[in-house]
Amino acid sequence: MSVAQQQSYQLSDYLEKLPGTTFRKLYQQPSTAFAIFRRMLPPLAKVFVQALLYAPAPLLLSELDVWVRPEGKMHRDRALSILRSLHIIQITPPGKDKPQEMQLTTNFRNSMRLALEGGGSHNSFGVPSTLPVDPRIDIAYLDHYARKKWEDILHYIVNSVPVDGETGGGGSSFSGGPKASVKDLLLIGRLVERRPDTRGGVGITQAGFTFLLQEANAQVWTLLLLWLEAADRAKSAAEQAKGPASNAAKSDSIDMLSFLFMLASLELGRAYDTDALTETRRNMLPALVDFGLIYIPREDTRQYFPTRLATTLTSSASALRSVSSGFSAATANNLGDAASLGTTPDSSGASKGSIIIETNYRLYAYTSSPLQIAVLALFTHLNMRFPGMVTGRLTRDSIRRAIGFGITADQIISYLASHAHEQMVRAAAATGRPVLPPTVVDQIRLWQIENERMTTSAGFLFKDFDSLEEYVSLSSYAEEIGVLMWKSDRKRMFYANKIEQLRDYLKSRKKAE
Template identity: 30%
Template sequence: MLEITRMVLKVLLLWLLFRKFHESTSWSNSISFCCSGCLPREPLPFSVTGRLPTLVELENYALDQWECFLLQLINSSQVEKGTTFSSSMMKTFQRGLLSSRDGEAAKLSENGFQFLLMETNAQLWYIMREYISSAEERGVDPTDLISFLLELSFHTQGAAYSLSTLTEVQRVAIMDLMELGLVKLQQGRKDSWFIPTKLATNLSSSLSDSAASKEGIVVVETNFRLYAYSASKLHCEILRLFSRVEYQLPNLIVGAITKESLYGAFDNGITAEQIISFLQQNAHPRVIDKIPIVPENVTDQIRLWENDRNRVEM
């Protein structure tokens, strides 16, 4: 009964993957291939691995990796020295998120700015979609990749799985996924293994489930002052997309929403509704129950400044 249930879940997730990735007919014909793949492999016993990272340690690792990857997209100077990303991952970012001209460094595209304001799980789906879409360019069968991602999403978070059981395609994928923070790699005396993080298991969850479990950081006041209770460089850089960051303390980012900062955001293709949605979805717990979450005079002014800018352009 358990095996049937898991197979049904795999079929449902596969359907979701195909719907999100907008596959071609040839991919759709491969449904039976993906569904016939093996169920999640058995984890390694404690006698082989010894102590593994706790779920808290694993979540911190995943967050650090994901933020580092996104920082590379926003501002590579903010990324710690020695951090490098594979060409396949950077090509994934290039597809719609970055744009470059001959002899010039790649810059965020309009889609790239909008991408940064998405929920983490929505960002993850986007990256996975592009990663699969570019598989054939790397000489990889997309159905093999989908099958492996599907299997990975049903692995147990925090458990260790041997790398020796992976095919060459899966090994390459694991290295790419490690850069994103979906898995952590460890080396033992006789074996090496990968450990799925929450990001990997989120591949089988809905976007609403992911958003519901996220704790916000932002407080917006009626005087347009903005406070973000975070030590993250990524959060600081994202806030710079539409606000003027004035200073950053160890666990607090202080800024203001100004006409000039919003005009800069609008010039980069970010809309007023996206900014308002970001502020609402990332609201700090102490203001989440307020109605409205973001002061009405602030949201109204953001929309007015967007309308003024659009009217001037016309």
């Protein structure tokens, strides 16, 4: 089983599929251009963009060789390939008489400049509300609210796990749950599926497990993208019923996506004006409330508050390990702030590292969070539960069962490592050893390998080349942009896991000839 297939839906996959015209419209918003720059680009690509941003004329592609050391060619080509796939740069096709040049695409350049210089009246970074703000709504309040909403969603997914009696603590303390619309979305996204034999009538899928163990930030994006696609489909179905109508549906989804990028640029704890939003965006608000990305006071719907889930949307992907640790990091920063102290959500075990694991595979978790216990039960054989603590063992069966669900060994290991008890972290630091016992880590990996006799990846096999030259040029291009997985010079075949850019390359070569 390949890891790539198990990854649930990611923002980069979604963006890659969008056509160039969509990007041109997206980049009309400075906040979007800036958010893509912040979140989607590797460091080298950022350097290129910064260098090109105020360049008066296109840059010769060959000049890049001066900037990048020969051994960094791989990184350079990958950075360029990402920049191209996101339609941030344009490179002139290779011609016989003219050297290749590159420059930023017009909309991206203009919006990026606006974002940096703060000019224009685009309102792209939100319009703060001028109305008085209820003093009860502070950062701690918003954190508590967002955490509750998001954990409800996670609970709903976790609770669809078929639990064996002793570990089924999740159900009892579980109340409310997400809105029906959110539940439908999880069904559509195949994170859960209808199964009459389980308690809630739904059962978790492989994608659902992967989702659970993802970091919070990736989780939020996965859900949002599912939602965007569902909205797209609903609209295009409606359009079709009316006959060949306008492009309205398409432009709506562009506006929706740029709204998400805008939310990410807003300031936590500040009120923004709902009247300044377009109709499409106003229609999004109820769903965003259901996800916990924004808060709207019941008494006054003219204001909306972005929560931490929204404002961290475009921060670097590894910034938040999990919702709870993200929140605890955030609340730790605010400890000086007396107002937030009293209302800080109770820092239950979930918000700190709480797991101790011994070399004999025994596991102790100082937590009473049903969510964390349920997650642990996915891959641990839990056998005892005390107030504030559970104990269990990692066994071959428990790990293999988890792997059968679609969880990978690396996900389990990284979950254990990031939730390790601070005592483990301290002891490891003092002796200079890794946090988790190496025997346990190795054994978890071995248990996985034993189950997986092969690795697979979906993609395309290129064959029947007319000439050796054609084979060499395309396969080396595939290698440069990092999609080449296998090749045989003798058979003149190669396998690539993505096709889009190779197709463009072939087309541009044909033109040049």
